[in-house]
Amino acid sequence: xxxxxxxxxSPRCGEDAAxxxxxxxxxxxxESLIGYNARRAALAIIGHVLxxxxxxxxxxxxxxxxxxxxxxxxxxxxxxxAALDILPPNLVGLVRALERRGWVExxxxxxxxxxxxxxxxxxxxxxxAQAQAxxxxxxxxxxxxxxxxxxxxxxxxxRKIYLGPDA
Amino acid sequence: xxxxxxxxxSPRCGEDAAxxxxxxxxxxxxESLIGYNARRAALAIIGHVLxxxxxxxxxxxxxxxxxxxxxxxxxxxxxxxAALDILPPNLVGLVRALERRGWVExxxxxxxxxxxxxxxxxxxxxxxAQAQAxxxxxxxxxxxxxxxxxxxxxxxxxRKIYLGPDA
DNA sequence: TATTGTTATACTCTATAACTATA
DNA sequence: TATAGTTATAGAGTATAACAATA
Numbered sequence: 001x002x003x004x005x006x007x008x009x010s011p012r013c014g015e016d017a018a019x020x021x022x023x024x025x026x027x028x029x030x031e032s033l034i035g036y037n038a039r040r041a042a043l044a045i046i047g048h049v050l051x052x053x054x055x056x057x058x059x060x061x062x063x064x065x066x067x068x069x070x071x072x073x074x075x076x077x078x079x080x081x082a083a084l085d086i087l088p089p090n091l092v093g094l095v096r097a098l099e100r101r102g103w104v105e106x107x108x109x110x111x112x113x114x115x116x117x118x119x120x121x122x123x124x125x126x127x128x129a130q131a132q133a134x135x136x137x138x139x140x141x142x143x144x145x146x147x148x149x150x151x152x153x154x155x156x157x158x159r160k161i162y163l164g165p166d167a
Numbered sequence: 168x169x170x171x172x173x174x175x176x177s178p179r180c181g182e183d184a185a186x187x188x189x190x191x192x193x194x195x196x197x198e199s200l201i202g203y204n205a206r207r208a209a210l211a212i213i214g215h216v217l218x219x220x221x222x223x224x225x226x227x228x229x230x231x232x233x234x235x236x237x238x239x240x241x242x243x244x245x246x247x248x249a250a251l252d253i254l255p256p257n258l259v260g261l262v263r264a265l266e267r268r269g270w271v272e273x274x275x276x277x278x279x280x281x282x283x284x285x286x287x288x289x290x291x292x293x294x295x296a297q298a299q300a301x302x303x304x305x306x307x308x309x310x311x312x313x314x315x316x317x318x319x320x321x322x323x324x325x326r327k328i329y330l331g332p333d334a
Numbered sequence: 335t336a337t338t339g340t341t342a343t344a345c346t347c348t349a350t351a352a353c354t355a356t357a
Numbered sequence: 358t359a360t361a362g363t364t365a366t367a368g369a370g371t372a373t374a375a376c377a378a379t380a
Contacts, residue, residue, distance in 0.1 A: 029238065034313075076361075116362080139199070139201060146328065151201065159208075244339065257371065282337090
């Protein structure tokens with residue numbers, strides 16, 4: 001096996017002699033893995049989402065929680081946790097922050113006095129709608145480098161992975 | 168908008184009256200996002216990888232570092248960091264742990280006395296090879312729910328996302 | 335002056351134990 | 358007894374500042 005970083009004393013001498021010999025690394029195995037590629041793609045996309053949400057002062061989790069509440073009025077904390085794979089103790093602060101900003105409010109649950117229903121306020125609904133529009137626009141923008149057909153195929157295959165063939 | 172979790176007093180009365188009314192949540196928007204699906208798929212796959220690596224006492228990061236070193240003898244710490252997107256201070260402990268287990272060793276760099284070349288020991292190479300075989304076998308196993316063609320398509324689309332059209 | 339490897343440290347994210355009030 | 362929401366806290370993961378040795 002050839003050692004790396006020993007800058008290959010003149011590599012065929014005449015194509016990459018700028019000033020850094022660019023010692024290409026062998027990462028072929030990792031690049032052949034679904035998990036590796038899915039993770040890198042997810043981080044890339046989420047980076048873009050992050051930028052689009054920044055003007056609203058929202059992180060990805062905040063947006064996810066706000067969105068699930070907006071689309072499911074009266075949802076309970078436990079249900080939000082189950083839907084987004086968040087542990088109950090970690091949701092408390094998230095919801096509290098959204099409450100403090102006047103975007104979410106709790107109302108007593110009609111039948112279970114232990115639980116509380118979560119609702120977006122009119123302001124919360126407005127912010128969520130605008131944020132959702134931004135994030136939605138990102139999907140079809142060219143930063144994904146995908147056309148509509150590729151996007152549909154990709155999502156179908158990704159869902160197959162985590163939901164099984166019966167998706 | 169309909170409230171959720173108000174258990175829909177008899178939902179058409181006769182198809183889901185087991186004992187839990189199964190209050191389906193609306194998560195359609197999130198499920199339409201590439202980032203959401205890529206992240207969930209990555210977490211699902213990585214969960215499986217985790218199990219396959221556990222017998223070796225390796226986490227995913229450990230395996231990644233060990234693999235990059237095994238495939239690139241003499242690679243420097245900075246290069247490992249760049250390849251795997253790890254910050255230098257955080258790599259120190261990872262490499263030290265691999266050294267303590269006798270799987271990786273440092274040798275002085277031939278031309279730069281600041282740097283050190285990283286190498287796998289014979290035992291390290293053996294462990295890496297076995298772990299790689301396990302992880303590789305996982306890719307083509309049926310836990311991914313994908314056939315060879317789907318897998319190739321998926322990886323191509325994922326790479327397009329984080330590398331651009333010129334992948 | 336810039337870079338390699340390193341220490342120390344802070345910050346965020348995630349996970350566990352345990353409490354209360356209801357069911 | 359079990360569950361919803363909560364507190365406090367522990368642990369993992371990730372980030373910044375700064376230093377010694379070398380380029």
